[in-house]
Amino acid sequence: MREEINTGAAxxxxxPNPTLVKLSTFWRKLTSSKSAVVGGILIIAIILIALxxxxxxxxxxxxxxxxxxxxxxxxxxxxxxxxxxxxxxxRIIDGMSITLYVGFSAVLIGMTVGVFLGxxxxxxxGKIDTIxxxxxxxxxxxxxxxLALAIVAVLGSSLNNVIIAVAVxxxxxxxxxxxxxxxxxxxxEYIDAVKAxxxxxxxxxxKHILPNVAxxxxxxxxxxxxxxxxxxxxxxxxGLGAQPPMPEWGAMLADGRNYMYDAPxxxxxxxxxxxxxxxxxxxxxxxxxxxxxxKMKN
Amino acid sequence: MPKELLKVKDLKQYFPIKGGxxxxxxxxxxxxxxxxxxxxxxETVSIVGESxxxxxxxxxxxLRLDEPTAGEVEFDGEDLLALSKKDMRKKRKDLQVIFQDxxxxxxxxxxxxxxxxxxxxxxxVVPKNERAKKIADLMEVVGLGAxxxxxxPHEFSGGQRQRIGIARALSVDPKLxxxxxxxxxxxxxxxxxxxxxxxxxxxxxxxTYLFISHDLGVVRHISxxxxxxxxxxxxxxxxxxxxxxxxxxxxxKALLSAIPVPDPDAQSERVLLEGDVPSPINPPxxxxxxxxxxxxxxxxxVEAPELRNIDGMKEGHMGAxxxxxxxxxxxxxVE
Numbered sequence: 001m002r003e004e005i006n007t008g009a010a011x012x013x014x015x016p017n018p019t020l021v022k023l024s025t026f027w028r029k030l031t032s033s034k035s036a037v038v039g040g041i042l043i044i045a046i047i048l049i050a051l052x053x054x055x056x057x058x059x060x061x062x063x064x065x066x067x068x069x070x071x072x073x074x075x076x077x078x079x080x081x082x083x084x085x086x087x088x089x090x091r092i093i094d095g096m097s098i099t100l101y102v103g104f105s106a107v108l109i110g111m112t113v114g115v116f117l118g119x120x121x122x123x124x125x126g127k128i129d130t131i132x133x134x135x136x137x138x139x140x141x142x143x144x145x146x147l148a149l150a151i152v153a154v155l156g157s158s159l160n161n162v163i164i165a166v167a168v169x170x171x172x173x174x175x176x177x178x179x180x181x182x183x184x185x186x187x188x189e190y191i192d193a194v195k196a197x198x199x200x201x202x203x204x205x206x207k208h209i210l211p212n213v214a215x216x217x218x219x220x221x222x223x224x225x226x227x228x229x230x231x232x233x234x235x236x237x238x239g240l241g242a243q244p245p246m247p248e249w250g251a252m253l254a255d256g257r258n259y260m261y262d263a264p265x266x267x268x269x270x271x272x273x274x275x276x277x278x279x280x281x282x283x284x285x286x287x288x289x290x291x292x293x294x295k296m297k298n
Numbered sequence: 299m300p301k302e303l304l305k306v307k308d309l310k311q312y313f314p315i316k317g318g319x320x321x322x323x324x325x326x327x328x329x330x331x332x333x334x335x336x337x338x339x340x341e342t343v344s345i346v347g348e349s350x351x352x353x354x355x356x357x358x359x360x361l362r363l364d365e366p367t368a369g370e371v372e373f374d375g376e377d378l379l380a381l382s383k384k385d386m387r388k389k390r391k392d393l394q395v396i397f398q399d400x401x402x403x404x405x406x407x408x409x410x411x412x413x414x415x416x417x418x419x420x421x422x423v424v425p426k427n428e429r430a431k432k433i434a435d436l437m438e439v440v441g442l443g444a445x446x447x448x449x450x451p452h453e454f455s456g457g458q459r460q461r462i463g464i465a466r467a468l469s470v471d472p473k474l475x476x477x478x479x480x481x482x483x484x485x486x487x488x489x490x491x492x493x494x495x496x497x498x499x500x501x502x503x504x505x506t507y508l509f510i511s512h513d514l515g516v517v518r519h520i521s522x523x524x525x526x527x528x529x530x531x532x533x534x535x536x537x538x539x540x541x542x543x544x545x546x547x548x549x550x551k552a553l554l555s556a557i558p559v560p561d562p563d564a565q566s567e568r569v570l571l572e573g574d575v576p577s578p579i580n581p582p583x584x585x586x587x588x589x590x591x592x593x594x595x596x597x598x599x600v601e602a603p604e605l606r607n608i609d610g611m612k613e614g615h616m617g618a619x620x621x622x623x624x625x626x627x628x629x630x631x632v633e
Contacts, residue, residue: 130321189403192363193463197417197470198390207416208405 029291036287042280050096059087061094061247070263080265082255088266091247092273098248099277102163102241103229109167110228111221114174119205119213121175122182133179136172144169148231152240159248162241166228177220181213215292222285226278233274249274302372303474303506304337304360309369311352311359315579328578329355331530332369334605337474342500342507344517346553347527350575353510356527357476360508361395362386374473391421394467398479400459404451410437410462411447417469432469439502440465441495457488461495468499476508481516493520514557518542523614526550529586530578532605536615546608546617546626549587585620593621593630 030036054061059077065085073080079088121132139147151165185191191208199208235241236250244251249270256267312326330352337343345353359366362378371378373393381389397403404413414433418424424432434444440461451459460480467475477496481489493516499505511517517524517538524541526534526549534547545551552569571590576582582589588598597620605616608623624630 189397189399190405192358193395193397193403193466194405194416194420195363196361196390196393196395197420197466198387199416199420200387203420211407 026291030287033287033290035283036291039280039282039284039287042276043284046096046277046280047100049093050100053093053096057087057090057093059090061091062086062245070259070266072263072265079269080263082252082266083259083263086245088252088269091252092249092269095247095249095252095270096273096277098159098242098246099229099233099274102159102166102232103225103277103281106163106166106228106232107170107221107224109163110170110224111174111217113167114171115178115210115217117171118175118178119182119209122179123186123201123205123209129179132175136175139169139172140176142169144227145231145234148235149238149240152235157240157243159236159242159246162232162235165235166231169231170224170228173224174217174220177216178213181216182209185209185212219285219289219292222281222288226281226285229281230274230278300338300340302336303339303374304508305370305372306336306356306360307334307370307372308332309334309356309359309371310367311355311364312367313364325579328530328581330359330366331578331581333527333530333532335525335532335535337506337508339473339506340500340504341522342509342520343523343525344509344511344521345525345527346511346514346517348512348553348575350529350578351527352530352578353512353527354478357395357478357508357510361390361393361476363395388421391423391470392473394470394472394475396460396463396467396475396477396480399483400456400463401451401483403463404459404466406451409448409450410442410465413462413466414447414469417466421470423470436465436469439468439499441491455488456484457492460484460488460492464492464495464499468503471503472505474506474508476510478510479512480509482511482513489516496520514554526553529575529581531586532618533587534615534617535605537612540612540615544611544615546611546615546622547587547619548591548593548625550617585618593625593632595621595632 030040063086065081068077068081068085069083071077071081071085077087077089079092082088082091117132117136121129142150147169148162148165151168152161155161155164186209191204194204194208232241233248233250233253236248237254239251239254242248242251244255252270253267253274256263256265256270259266309330310328310332311330312328314323315325315327316322317324333352333356335343345356347353355364358364360371360378362371366379369379373389376389378386378389408416411433414436415429418429418432433447437444437447442458442461442465446454451462454462460483463480480496481492484492496507497520500507507520509517509520521538523535523537525532526541526547528549534541534545534550541550542554545554548569552571555567555569569592573590576586576589582599583602584600585591585594585598585603588594591598601620603618603620605618606622607613607616608626610626611617619625621630
């Protein structure tokens with residue numbers, strides 16, 4: 001009884017910012033989801049390793065040691081060595097930042113372009129909408145990896161071109177999501193009210209629509225990072241992305257492929273690393289989606 | 299004679315209905331179909347009618363929140379529809395709007411201060427260093443405390459939120475305020491407060507109101523003149539007393555007879571209408587009201603009546619019915 005009275009008084013005193021209230025419920029929901037917690041912790045660990053790991057690796061990731069080729073895991077080489085005798089553990093740690101760099105930058109580019117096109121499309125409607133969305137439909141009609149392959153084939157194979165290619169195929173996903181949310185937000189009366197005050201389109205879009213369509217964008221971005229990492233590794237596996245001796249996981253997987261029977265760990269370990277990172281982002285994205293979904297109430 | 303602040307001429311607002319494989323326009327919703335009226339400086343004109351008659355659409359079209367299909371809207375001697383988007387943005391300072399739903403019409407993520415500050419910033423009404431004072435003044439004017447400025451909309455009641463909406467509209471020193479069902483969402487005691495506030499503000503700031511409502515009691519209280527709309531057309535227009543005490547159009551009569559009388563013993567003559575409002579997609583030919591009018595004749599089905607003044611009507615009072623004289627004299631014969 002007393003507790004109830006206390007909480008009542010506290011509510012009157014503190015004027016809660018709805019953004020903060022939302023943040024605290026969001027945090028509660030997010031931390032109550034096991035997958036989000038596991039994914040989140042993994043992501044934090046991955047980022048930390050990517051940032052500080054390379055300073056602590058036992059060997060240089062490109063140092064060859066022909067005497068110790070294709071060794072299995074041991075105390076000296078925790079995850080064994082590859083066909084040039086390079087320490088796989090060091091290469092995995094060093095390659096982590098490459099993986100994250102590709103994932104984050106591809107999504108950042110794809111998201112920026114997609115959100116921009118989606119908001120323009122949803123806000124202005126009409127012909128602009130039709131043209132943008134039909135173009136997005138064309139992009140969506142291609143299988144993602146095929147489109148990326150074509151783009152890299154045109155631009156030439158390098159890691160940065162892989163990023164561009166992966167970004168291009170994540171654009172339509174963002175554009176569609178943002179267009180839909182924009183359509184529903186722009187019908188709200190307060191948008192009309194600021195319009196009637198004489199607000200410019202830019203003000204309405206950036207100040208009143210964008211903050212209200214942010215949550216689906218965040219969820220999609222998290223999930224897109226996973227897809228992007230997977231696609232980029234795929235392209236590198238095909239030899240279109242990172243060039244040797246860069247310790248890119250997809251390229252390492254490709255290298256190890258030739259020794260699958262004698263030394264399976266050379267191919268398996270980069271594969272497992274990719275799986276862990278992709279899984280981390282997927283788990284976290286799923287948890288995030290549930291936490292941001294107003295229909296799911298815990 | 300006060301000067302005309304707003305002149306609406308033959309305003310039409312059609313919304314296309316898209317359909318088919320190629321998204322062609324297959325038909326139009328004729329929400330507002332050629333209406334003409336003037337609003338004089340300092341008066342309150344109400345537009346009444348049942349839902350779907352086009353009264354809100356009229357307000358939105360005047361404000362160019364939806365671009366009207368055809369017609370003229372002249373405000374203070376300037377054709378609003380001819381203005382470029384940029385000039386229109388500046389012009390919006392003079393025309394403001396108060397919306398129906400106080401829960402949807404203010405951004406839940408902004409504090410009252412941010413809401414008002416943004417309005418002042420958009421139109422650059424006062425220099426930056428005077429904005430805080432102006433905000434405090436505005437809140438005082440609409441009956442909120444200046445100490446509430448840093449609160450968020452969810453901390454206010456519906457009536458208070460509507461006051462925030464009014465403060466926002468007032469912040470840019472408008473000449474005309476379009477109140478689109480501004481009190482319909484509030485409960486009755488709060489309605490009275492907000493209406494009295496609006497009347498007070500009208501006196502203090504020399505405001506002109508275009509008051510859109512379906513609530514005849516409220517309209518009777520606040521208006522100088524009344525426009526009655528039915529299915530996108532004006533059926534009767536006139537000063538308040540003429541419309542309420544001497545209605546000439548059968549639709550107005552039916553509408554007025556629906557006002558509840560707070561006296562259980564009162565014998566009211568209820569004019570009951572049959573059927574529903576026809577679809578504005580294919581409005582009836584001739585007089586739009588003929589499908590439900592107890593006096594309809596063959597002529598009504600063919601010929602659309604014009605607004606006109608007959609003997610016994612005050613100046614400025616006009617009805618759009620072919621048989622106003624006959625109905626009044628009791629000589630009308632339904633074939």
